[in-house]
Amino acid sequence: MKHGEQGHAAGGWGSVKEVSNALLHEHVLIEGSKLLLHQNKTDGFACVSCAWAKPANPHPFEFCESGAKATAWEVTSKRCEPDFFARHTVTELLDWSDCALESVGRLTTPLRWDAASDRYLPVDWETAFAEIGRELRAVPAEKRKGVVFYASGRASLETSYMYQLLARMYGNNNLPDSSNMCHESTSVALPKTIGVPIGTVSLDDFEQTDCIFFFGQNVGTNSPRMLHQLQEARRRGVPIITFNPLKEAGLLNFSNPQSPLEMLTPAETTISTQYLQVRAGGDIGALLGLCKALIEADDAAQAAGSARVLDVAFLAEHTAGLEAFVAEVRSTTWQHIVDASGLTQADLVAAAATYAAADKVIGIYGMGLTQHRHGVLNVQMVSNFLLLRGNIGKPGAGICPVRGHSNVQGQRTVGITEKPELAPLEKLKELYHFEPPRDKGLNTVEACEGVLDGSVSAFVGLGGNFLRAIPDTVRMEAAWSRLRLTVQVSTKLNRSHLVHGEVAYILPCLGRIEIDRQASGEQAVAVEDSTGCMHGSKGRAEPAGELLRSEAAIVAGLARATLDANPAVPWQEWVDDYSRVRDAIARTFPDIFHDFNQRMWTPGGFRRPVPAAHRQWKTPNGKANFIVPKTMEADPDQAVPHADVLRLFTVRSDSQFNTTVYNEDDRFRGIKGGRKVLLMNAGDLARLGLAEDQLVQAHAVTSDGVARSVQGLRLVAYDVPAGCVAGYYPECNPLMALSHHALESKVPAAKSIAIRLTPA
Numbered sequence: 056m057k058h059g060e061q062g063h064a065a066g067g068w069g070s071v072k073e074v075s076n077a078l079l080h081e082h083v084l085i086e087g088s089k090l091l092l093h094q095n096k097t098d099g100f101a102c103v104s105c106a107w108a109k110p111a112n113p114h115p116f117e118f119c120e121s122g123a124k125a126t127a128w129e130v131t132s133k134r135c136e137p138d139f140f141a142r143h144t145v146t147e148l149l150d151w152s153d154c155a156l157e158s159v160g161r162l163t164t165p166l167r168w169d170a171a172s173d174r175y176l177p178v179d180w181e182t183a184f185a186e187i188g189r190e191l192r193a194v195p196a197e198k199r200k201g202v203v204f205y206a207s208g209r210a211s212l213e214t215s216y217m218y219q220l221l222a223r224m225y226g227n228n229n230l231p232d233s234s235n236m237c238h239e240s241t242s243v244a245l246p247k248t249i250g251v252p253i254g255t256v257s258l259d260d261f262e263q264t265d266c267i268f269f270f271g272q273n274v275g276t277n278s279p280r281m282l283h284q285l286q287e288a289r290r291r292g293v294p295i296i297t298f299n300p301l302k303e304a305g306l307l308n309f310s311n312p313q314s315p316l317e318m319l320t321p322a323e324t325t326i327s328t329q330y331l332q333v334r335a336g337g338d339i340g341a342l343l344g345l346c347k348a349l350i351e352a353d354d355a356a357q358a359a360g361s362a363r364v365l366d367v368a369f370l371a372e373h374t375a376g377l378e379a380f381v382a383e384v385r386s387t388t389w390q391h392i393v394d395a396s397g398l399t400q401a402d403l404v405a406a407a408a409t410y411a412a413a414d415k416v417i418g419i420y421g422m423g424l425t426q427h428r429h430g431v432l433n434v435q436m437v438s439n440f441l442l443l444r445g446n447i448g449k450p451g452a453g454i455c456p457v458r459g460h461s462n463v464q465g466q467r468t469v470g471i472t473e474k475p476e477l478a479p480l481e482k483l484k485e486l487y488h489f490e491p492p493r494d495k496g497l498n499t500v501e502a503c504e505g506v507l508d509g510s511v512s513a514f515v516g517l518g519g520n521f522l523r524a525i526p527d528t529v530r531m532e533a534a535w536s537r538l539r540l541t542v543q544v545s546t547k548l549n550r551s552h553l554v555h556g557e558v559a560y561i562l563p564c565l566g567r568i569e570i571d572r573q574a575s576g577e578q579a580v581a582v583e584d585s586t587g588c589m590h591g592s593k594g595r596a597e598p599a600g601e602l603l604r605s606e607a608a609i610v611a612g613l614a615r616a617t618l619d620a621n622p623a624v625p626w627q628e629w630v631d632d633y634s635r636v637r638d639a640i641a642r643t644f645p646d647i648f649h650d651f652n653q654r655m656w657t658p659g660g661f662r663r664p665v666p667a668a669h670r671q672w673k674t675p676n677g678k679a680n681f682i683v684p685k686t687m688e689a690d691p692d693q694a695v696p697h698a699d700v701l702r703l704f705t706v707r708s709d710s711q712f713n714t715t716v717y718n719e720d721d722r723f724r725g726i727k728g729g730r731k732v733l734l735m736n737a738g739d740l741a742r743l744g745l746a747e748d749q750l751v752q753a754h755a756v757t758s759d760g761v762a763r764s765v766q767g768l769r770l771v772a773y774d775v776p777a778g779c780v781a782g783y784y785p786e787c788n789p790l791m792a793l794s795h796h797a798l799e800s801k802v803p804a805a806k807s808i809a810i811r812l813t814p815a
């Protein structure tokens with residue numbers, strides 16, 4: 056396929072081939088294939104890729120191409136041993152790509168950076184813990200606000216609970232999580248509107264829905280198992296209306312790679328029945344347009360004396376703020392809506408008519424909404440839109456944020472949060488006899504600001520690749536080396552190990568797919584999926600190395616070396632038997648986790664209470680609240696695309712999991728031969744005197760006087776709205792100013808970066 060020519064159906068034969076290629080590439084074809092049979096099964100292991108719901112009655116193969124790749128990547132037979140570091144200095148490795156670094160294989164030995172040789176050298180566990188403990192204990196009480204405990208969203212509920220306790224007993228609430236770069240906009244938006252920080256939809260709702268609206272989420276790559284629910288809905292004739300600046304393969308067509316019939320016939324299911332290529336940052340406008348069309352239709356129905364379009368009974372009983380919202384919608388002109396969204400009035404009116412004809416509607420969204428300056432408002436507009444016809448809190452309907460990492464939602468549930476009001480501080484005090492810190496901790500953006508201004512001195516990362524995932528990567532890397540201490544708990548080598556503090560450790564851990572043997576025998580862990588269901592997970596693969604320790608054991612090791620002894624916290628007993636951590640979690644959060652050890656193996660998981668799913672609104676006024684949009688421009692701090700300024704939004708390919716890049720191709724988008732590309736509208740190319748395949752330098756347009764650029768980007772003509780450009784994350788992160796983040800949630804606004812291009 057030619058560069059930039061757009062792909063085929065998601066799934067299909069290509070998917071089957073990709074899975075065996077991934078296993079072959081990691082030299083685990085046989086073992087890997089066997090393991091995949093246990094993926095996302097009740098008695099198996101929860102996939103380490105995305106957080107999509109795991110059904111009670113799984114398919115024979117309850118995994119997707121992305122999940123199989125993530126499994127292959129974790130159970131690879133490749134190893135990153137001490138001899139690798141004997142051959143390469145850290146400075147030399149700084150020139151390696153993300154893909155090359157992780158491709159070395161699994162880390163197997165605890166490592167400490169040695170300044171004299173600029174190499175990571177092996178260190179034994181007890182020495183590593185003792186030295187890290189000594190460093191952390193040496194920080195005086197008043198400076199402990201400068202130590203950050205990051206978590207990347209993969210570690211289990213058990214480990215996460217222990218980790219938040221470690222941070223709080225150490226003396227701060229500095230528990231930023233990858234969620235701070237992701238769905239924090241959801242967690243801030245929804246408590247105000249419907250009184251819960253998570254979505255209301257469960258898998259049952261997909262079986263009953265009669266219409267789906269899809270905003271800014273790339274299901275084919277990032278949560279492909281959801282394609283089963285979408286395909287099933289489409290078979291029932293359910294319309295799916297998609298808002299996305301790119302025509303994403305998984306949202307166009309799906310051919311089920313696990314259905315033999317479909318594989319033999321060229322049967323593909325059309326996923327989206329209406330596809331609206333909204334301008335990046337144009338969703339407030341689009342959603343306002345949908346609401347305006349509904350209100351106008353309702354006016355017409357009233358005038359004609361026919362059935363109302365708005366669910367007036369629901370609105371009267373359950374909601375507040377409707378009048379002000381309707382007034383705002385009425386006073387906004389169609390011209391303004393069309394300009395803001397880049398869509399036509401006719402298309403929006405047609406989409407609203409489909410919505411109005413349905414009784415049960417689900418609204419799904421992802422990073423295309425959350426990662427904007429007004430990411431919180433974006434989410435609230437989805438809520439406004441659903442509330443108009445009572446589409447929250449009844450079967451078949453609801454709001455569905457698609458979470459990222461496989462336990463990112465669960466980490467927040469068990470207390471990994473920088474917001475003290477969301478943590479069970481009183482309970483922790485009662486159970487563990489210490490005075491938990493009450494002041495707000497640092498989120499991701501604030502942790503970065505602290506590194507820049509010198510107030511942060513140490514960083515502990517429970518997984519992830521923080522330095523590569525954050526904005527302003529060039530500026531951040533320069534400041535990062537001034538840290539006194541960096542500790543990374545990791546499975547694979549990445550950039551965050553290479554740019555390090557004065558004292559630096561890599562602590563290699565077991566992955567979730569591996570057998571975790573402790574004193575009481577083989578351990579299981581639990582995770583929470585996107586729909587609020589908790590699942591048990593038991594590793595099946597032999598560990599990648601004898602020295603590896605579990606994340607729980609590493610957190611306990613750090614805690615015992617760092618904290619004063621406290622008999623109320625049985626770190627070692629917890630490690631010996633994780634069911635005891637689960638008992639502690641159940642004591643801390645009885646409403647959610649009572650009888651945790653018994654319930655964790657419930658097929659389909661056990662669901663935490665979601666009051667909004669039953670029309671109980673845990674908001675201050677006890678109502679579901681409409682939020683009046685004060686602007687239609689999602690990113691007012693970035694120059695609105697005009698003249699030579701373009702709006703860049705960063706996306707993932709089908710060959711990556713965040714900063715883990717499996718290979719440089721993007722099969723679904725037809726991009727081969729490198730990720731340093733910009734997907735551009737053909738009219739913009741011509742208008743700006745640029746040519747396809749030309750190499751350019753991108754410069755961020757910001758007002759803070761800092762020069763931000765990325766060199767050597769190749770231009771690809773692509774079907775993307777005029778003025779918008781797509782590029783890859785993390786390659787484009789040097790262009791993002793740290794200050795350009797969602798207003799209330801501080802999620803970096805990765806979907807709207809104002810840039811100019813110059814020939815390279």
Ligand SMILES: Nc1nc2c(c(=O)[nH]1)N[C@H]1C(S)=C(S)[C@@H](COP(=O)(O)OP(=O)(O)OC[C@H]3O[C@@H](n4cnc5c(=O)[nH]c(N)nc54)[C@H](O)[C@@H]3O)O[C@H]1N2
Nearest residue numbers: 121271272273277335336421422423459460707711712713
């Ligand atoms: N295989 C795989 N799976 C993953 C991940 C991965 O990297 N690889 N990452 C995991 C994580 S942590 C997360 S958070 C999720 C991310 O999953 P997504 O939420 O799908 O995130 P992105 O890939 O960033 O894609 C966002 C989509 O929004 C569209 N978009 C961009 N800007 C706008 C806009 O302004 N409006 C609208 N309506 N659409 C827009 C893009 O074209 C793209 O299709 O996936 C998780 N699952």
Ligand SMILES: Nc1nc2c(c(=O)[nH]1)N[C@H]1C(S)=C(S)[C@@H](COP(=O)(O)OP(=O)(O)OC[C@H]3O[C@@H](n4cnc5c(=O)[nH]c(N)nc54)[C@H](O)[C@@H]3O)O[C@H]1N2
Nearest residue numbers: 207233237518519520524544545546547549713714784805
């Ligand atoms: N421009 C731009 N930037 C973005 C985004 C975007 O869309 N655009 N998306 C943002 C989002 S949504 C997110 S969630 C963040 C992701 O940010 P992170 O979660 O910090 O990054 P990952 O790439 O998922 O982390 C990969 C590393 O995790 C480690 N790892 C893998 N498995 C395990 C495990 O089981 N245990 C441990 N301890 N370590 C493990 C490996 O060493 C691997 O190198 O990036 C954000 N950054």
Ligand SMILES: [Mo]
Nearest residue numbers: 233237459460
């Ligand atoms: Mo994410």
